[in-house]
Amino acid sequence: MFTMSKNMYSWVTFDESFKVIEITPELLRAFNDQSESITIKSPEPEDYPVLCTNNNSYQLRRNNHSNCMLVCHSTTQGLISFCGLNSQLEAKLVQGKILTQGLPIVHENGDWQVTSKKIPSVGSLARRSPISEGEFWHSWHDLKGCEIEGQAVILSDSLVSVILHNILGVIVRDRMGMKSLASIELYNTVDRLQFVTIEMIETVLLKFSQNYEEPCTLNERKISQWYGINVLRNIARYKSINVEEFLIAWKSEFPAFYEVEIDIEQLLGYFVRPSAGKIRYLDKSKLSSDAATRFQELFRLQSEWNLKEMTPYLKDVNNRNLKLENFVMKFAKRRKVGEQIIVTSR
């Protein structure tokens, strides 16, 4: 066996401008692909930095280790180590987020609060938010984001409802169908309020589309869910209501002659069942972010849960991504009734 030997040297003071990052197969593909634009976005002080490829966001966390890792380069004199590392960056795939804090909200009457603070354009918001460009445009329209006079704004729920209602009315009236819809076409035909701009129509169209680009194909499940949540919030926020009564109210909200399937399962994560046959609106954002307290709150509102209906309320507190049934066992009891899993408090 041919043995080789190389002198090994080390810099007296290491270069601290080097870091190593763990490369997942997806990241390796991105690094190798010349069409990918890869950036590291520095965080808010309390957040981790985020590495963004064209379509994915990765949270960067520094993992320290007690070993000393020397990185050397080969020269004619031997190997020379120029940096000594005792940590490496771990890239974890996450859902990027848009920094919507401070953006004005446009209300149903077209008013929006003008603040002295400089409002960014949508392009600038995309660059500064810890999210990849591909994800940004999907999330931006889901968040009801729009650009007015070069400023990024958020449309209020009531304004979105008014515009959506008008769009659906025109689709039914002109028998346009749900496919190949363009905002310019709708802008010219919708009986709109004076202040509604083509950008607002585009935002609503893309929010409820399947394909996130024009021409759009509307997703009817998203539309019926939107109506359902609004009706539930309006009539069952402070008191419970019969399920049948609610379904009638939901169905009657759609524009005349607009036929769409409704199912209470479309609203999972938005209601509780305080007693048999009744439902009540529940705002998930008002619940505690602590898992144990979250379970207590849920059982206070409903003593017995079907796991399927409980799941949407647990996803964000299952921080360690445990299998859901195992996660539930840590805080509650579960039993099987036929095909269903019933969860009760301990």
Add this chain to the structure above:
Amino acid sequence: MPSVKIDCSQLHKILSNSEYPQDSVIATPHGLVVVEIQGVLNLPTEVTSKLNEERTDSKTIIEDNLSGVLPDELSQQEKGQADRMAIKIGELQFSEGSDQVTLLVNNTQRLNGTVEKLNPPLGLLKFTNSVHESGKQVHLIDIIEKKCVFKTRPLPV
């Protein structure tokens, strides 16, 4: 929120150029070698007069400027800086067709180790303070897929 672009042009150059050797026992095609030892390697923090005396005779100390490691455009910026002093710490021995490596430290201690495949591989990033015209501030220097690991206690030579 500030953001910096990662420049991957050096990696693309390495992958597309067949001149880079692909079959080295311990090194990446770009010639980088990673050595991992448990604990801390105690090195002098400055070049003392005693070390300076040994400098010419035994090549205990050499000067280094990372030539060939950094991308060309970055090397120009880095060349403004003085060469760094590097001190000899030992000798690395390895064999073709074997994953066994030996590190002799100052001819007094012997560390036996192995060449391990890294899973996941590691990317070496260089962060620069100076903002380049194109706004590039972070450079992906290389992808490291193996390292020489020394897990055992040192033995006498």
